Amino acid sequence: MNDNGPTLLKVENLTKSFPGVIALNNVTFNLLKGEIHALVGENGAGKSTFIKIIGGVLQPDKGTILYDGNILSHLDPRRARSIGINIIHQESELAPTLSAAENIYMGREPTKECKWYVDIERMNEDAQEWLDKVGADFSSKVLVRDLTISQRRLLEIARAISMDTGLLILDEPTTAFTDQEVQRLFQIIRGLRNLGVTILYISHRLQEIFSIADRVTVFRDGHLISTKHIKETQEDELIRLMVGRELRAVVRDRSKPIKNTNSELVSVSKLTKEGAFNDVTFSVNKGEILGLTGLLGSGAGKIGQALFGLVEQDSGTISLNGVQVNLTSPAKAMYHEIAYIPADRKLDGLFMIKSITENISLASLEQLTKATVIDLQNERTEAKKYQTLLDIRAPSINQIVMNLSGGNQQKVLFARWLMKQAKVLILEEPTAGIDVGAKQEIYDLMSGLAQKGNSIILISSDLPEVLNVCDRIIVFRDGRIVYEIPGDEATQEIILHHSTGLCNPERKEERQ
Amino acid sequence: MVDGKGKQDAVSAHDAGGKLAEGIMHIWRTQKSLVVLLFVIVILAFLSEHFFTVYNLINVARQTSIYAILAAGMTLVLTVGEIDLSVGSNAGFCGVIAAYLLKRSISLPLVILIVLGVGLFIGMINGVLTAKIGVPFFVATLATMSALTGASFLITGGYPISMLPRAWRVFGQGYMWGIPVPVILMIATFIVLQFIQGRTTFGRRIYAVGSNPRAAYLCGINTDRIRVAAYSLCGFLAALGGIVMSSRMDAGDPSAGSTFLMTLVAAPILGGTKLSGGEGTVFGTLIGALVLTIMNNGMSLMNLNIYWQDLARGLIVLGVAIPQIERRLRR
């Protein structure tokens, strides 16, 4: 490969291990000034560890880092930022009880003439400008804890671009983003590149990488496998480099007949909640995978939450097997054999300081107890079963979840609700952060569950995923159902057309 | 499925060398209080020939018992992510109520039942105030602490109610099979609580609520109810501690328990409980309480001024807590 142009970042023989794992093994890496460089690799390959070391969050065991010709040693996040290295981490790092503006300007608040007073008006206004620039649909004064996960992502991007940056690193910035947000992010990234900013971009969505990156580097099991020019590689090759062997294409097998179709399991009638959704009526059959999709704030996510007792409707009814039910809490919903995977695994899903076992078993403790005493042996065996099934990679099942890679954390969350064996599964962004290979496993699992007569409601911003696994797709816009189509007739264009409400979607051109 | 074999091999090769060091690090990280305990014991054994006498060791166990029983209850509230400032004054109040009832010749079993009920009820009030009504736990339990101390003084008129029936002494001063009854009560408490924490759904749910309340709610856990239960159990144990305390002093003293707070927080922290919730075991708390009393005991044996003991306790808590802070920052 021809590495012409000046080098911004040079990493040599970088090694980092954690108890029981070598996260990075002798990695040597070169980043050119002004390029958009993608990092790909399976869950646990070492991508996040790599960028955390560059950002001073973790210290390497050995190896050298040269940035702009200077050796960086004993780096800490503050210093990294001061020399222009700016990271959007995989897990959100915002203060939930502060406003969006306060989060953007944390530690560098604009002040009045007297340095002790924060100029709040100016801070809010400036923050709003940055938010508008990234296409955020919320005010800079709103508290972070009231934002959805994709809104929080936008906020982090706004914060990052508001700072002086030489190297911007984005670790899976597009989880929970729909195509619209992705395209806007890409515009921003290209704009930054034109201003001379270098970009390091991590994603499991390979299509994104092909449309934005100049070069791509593949990690596997802590090793840097290869760096390629994007024009000189294809998706298949990248996947092969990532997993070390061929992988079948990610397509759902719809050929097997589905049992029990046409018997309604869940039906929702005229469901309305002021400001969230309006007059929503649909039903899900046994053995069906129904996709709910739409743009940011379309109401699809809120419907999922309502079905799990998290949003109280103003009017309308929810019925299970034809019997009307009153879902006022997750406990009630679980009693009716409904399971729900929330979109934000860190905030709503996982117990970070608890072990993999405890995280998986928590929702199913009743199945594992005799007279309220937990059968620890049985619990371990069951948890191990799901660990193997989903290929959750960790040195031990007693590892605390905080120490897992992002994708493996997501698998733990998925395992918890698989173990519950509910009749109805509501999955919100279930494959966020999960690598291509494991995604395929999860789609297979979903098909298998449907085959057994369960109903699955998939709420996902990942359009190819929705098209791939759903038997039927319902499109939401502004809290209302605007379109419904069988999965095998749907295309990306049709769905986008209906979710944006534009007659002739212009974004097709933007892509090229 | 994806092939993880290469990684496994790499891991085991890496392991061979670092395993021993890693094991030692692991023991230090997880059993800090146990290490400190052994260390303190060894030092004391060298410094004082009186330390390793049966008499002294039984004495240490008995001195630990009241603190340990109360600290066990505190541990439950800490693991749920909150703190109960009123444990000590609840114990004192329960001792006063016991003495008051005994003075009115109410039968002993009935007194025990009533007092345990009172403690439990006070704990429940704390729980309802914080979980259901939404008063911040610091404020709620500070208020009950103050109210209970006030009530104790009002009931007693400021003087200890003494000269309790002889039979009452058994809980604080009696022996069974050669072991002091309070020590037996302490051991029983810890066995039961360790079982609840480690083996029951309730125990798991306490950890879940303490480590991420939102996620716990989304797992179908009634988080309010778990909080109320933790406070109630803590109140129940405060009553048990109060019974032992009044029996040991042979009086219902309104000021008893008011100075306990530092020890009741220090013991769990020494034992690995995190103030941020979700982590910690009552077994650790027992060890932590032992460390604290043994230190005091040793210093008494060496005739050190009592104020040295407060100073030493403060330093040892800091010593254990600082690495925790450091590790959190590094994440």
Ligand SMILES: Nc1ncnc2c1ncn2[C@@H]1O[C@H](COP(=O)(O)OP(=O)(O)OP(=O)(O)O)[C@@H](O)[C@H]1O
């Ligand atoms: N703090 C930690 N303690 C122990 N092990 C860790 C820690 N952080 C990461 N690891 C381990 O290091 C390895 C690499 O993790 P890393 O987060 O870099 O993966 P990743 O490539 O970002 O994966 P993903 O795509 O799932 O985000 C994993 O095996 C993970 O379990």
Ligand SMILES: [Mg+2]
């Ligand atoms: Mg990662």
